[in-house]
Amino acid sequence: MxxxxxxxxxxxxxxxxxxxxxxxxxxxxxxxxxxxxxxxxxxxxxxxxxxxxxxxxxxxxxxxxxxxxxxxxxxxxxxxxxxxxRSLSGGKVRMAAFRSVSTHILPEVIAQFCDRFPEIDVEIIEHLDDLSIEDDIRKGRADLGFIERPVSEEFETWELMRDEYVALFPPTFKREGSRLDWNELSAYPLIMSHESNKFDPHIYEHCAASGVTLHVAYQIRSDSTIVSMVARGLGATVIPRLAAEPIPPDVKVYSLPVPLFRVIKVAVLSNALQVPAVFAFLDLLKSTTVV
CATH class of the missing domain: 1.10.10.10 (Winged helix-like DNA-binding domain superfamily/Winged helix DNA-binding domain)
Structure with a gap:
């Protein structure tokens, strides 16, 4: 039949x-x-x-x-x-990202995209680490992803933005002047990301290069929990600014004595055959200035 x-x-x-x-x-x-x-x-x-x-x-x-x-x-x-x-009158864009990107960057970009292409669906898959994001792209569960660590040649990447690492101190923290000193940071009990968190290697390697040893009092998985604990006076932290947002108004925020940034990149599979909807979203990302 x-x-x-x-x-x-x-x-x-x-x-x-x-x-x-x-x-x-x-x-x-x-x-x-x-x-x-x-x-x-x-x-x-x-x-x-x-x-x-x-x-x-x-x-x-x-x-x-x-x-x-x-x-x-x-x-x-x-x-x-x-x-x-195959057209821009429909289709779907699937992206994998970590929380600070999906919370603070993507909503504005998606809003612009949906205004231009209201019939295209957008899906965000949140992950805690870059490896899971890469796996989603590699296995076809996502069309593109947002990562910060280096990737293999099977991926094509470009820089979306640079996110500064900042030191957060409780409202009761007192100091003279506006610049933070390494001694003040190393002497303070710190609330840091859990050892499995991707941010830690950047911070510890950067501080070690300046001869600074960090004294970690707590290791926490959730960024928002870390910020809340700092606000309650339980310690200080070093964290990417986007991961810390929204920062309570009474928490003291300082740049590091030697600035440190994480580079957030967009990643797609090299030579992947993308549908027009994905190309349109990538074009919008490339023309978007993220601050």
């Missing part, structure tokens, strides 16, 4: 005539008759009663014609979805 046979079946039912169906389908009447006869042979039932007044469905033919209409609609839906994915 072929879809072409089902399309002929429905056409004969709608026109009530083999000859009218043939004209509609731009086929010969004998080809239409042969297709219905072959379908009846394959199914082992009579689908139409033939007579001087045309062709009318038999009871079983009526039921099978109903199923045929459903199958043809599904075929049309498949073609429609494929066409939408």
């Amino acid at each position: 072929k879809l072409s046979q089902l399309r002929i079946l429905v056409a004969v039912a709608e026109h009530g005539s083999f000859s009218e169906a043939a004209l509609d389908l731009d086929m010969s009447q004998s080809a239409v008759s042969h297709a219905i006869a072959m379908l009846e042979t394959d199914l082992g039932v009579v689908l139409f009663s033939r007579g001087r007044h045309g062709a009318s469905p038999t009871p079983v033919g009526d039921r099978i014609i109903g199923h045929a209409r459903q199958m043809l609609k599904l075929q049309d839906d498949i073609v429609k979805d494929a066409n939408l994915a």
Whole structure:
């Protein structure tokens, strides 16, 4: 049984005539008759009663014609979805990101994108680490991702923004002047990200290069929990500014004595065949200035 046979079946039912169906389908009447006869042979039932007044469905033919209409609609839906994915009148953009990007960068970009292309769906998949983001892109679960660590040559990347690491101190912290001193940071009990968190290596390596040893009192997984603990006077922290946002107004914020930044990049698979919707989103990202 072929879809072409089902399309002929429905056409004969709608026109009530083999000859009218043939004209509609731009086929010969004998080809239409042969297709219905072959379908009846394959199914082992009579689908139409033939007579001087045309062709009318038999009871079983009526039921099978109903199923045929459903199958043809599904075929049309498949073609429609494929066409939408190839155009900007539909489709979907899937991106993988860590929390600070999905919270503080993507909402504004997505809002602009949806204004331009309201029929394109956007999906964000949040992860805690770059490796999970890369895996989503590699396995086709995401079209693009936002990462900060170096990646292999299978990915193409470009810089989206630089996010400064800042030192946060409790409201009670007192100091003279506006610049932070390494001694003040190393002498203070610190609330830092859990050892599995991707931020830590950058911070510790940077401080070690300046001869500074950090004294960690707490290791916490959640960025927002770290900021809340600092606000409650339990210690200080060093954290990327975006990860710390929103920073409570009474928390003291300082740049490090030697500034440190993380580079947030957009990543896609090199030579991947992207649908137009993804290209349109990437073009918007490239033209967007993130501060």
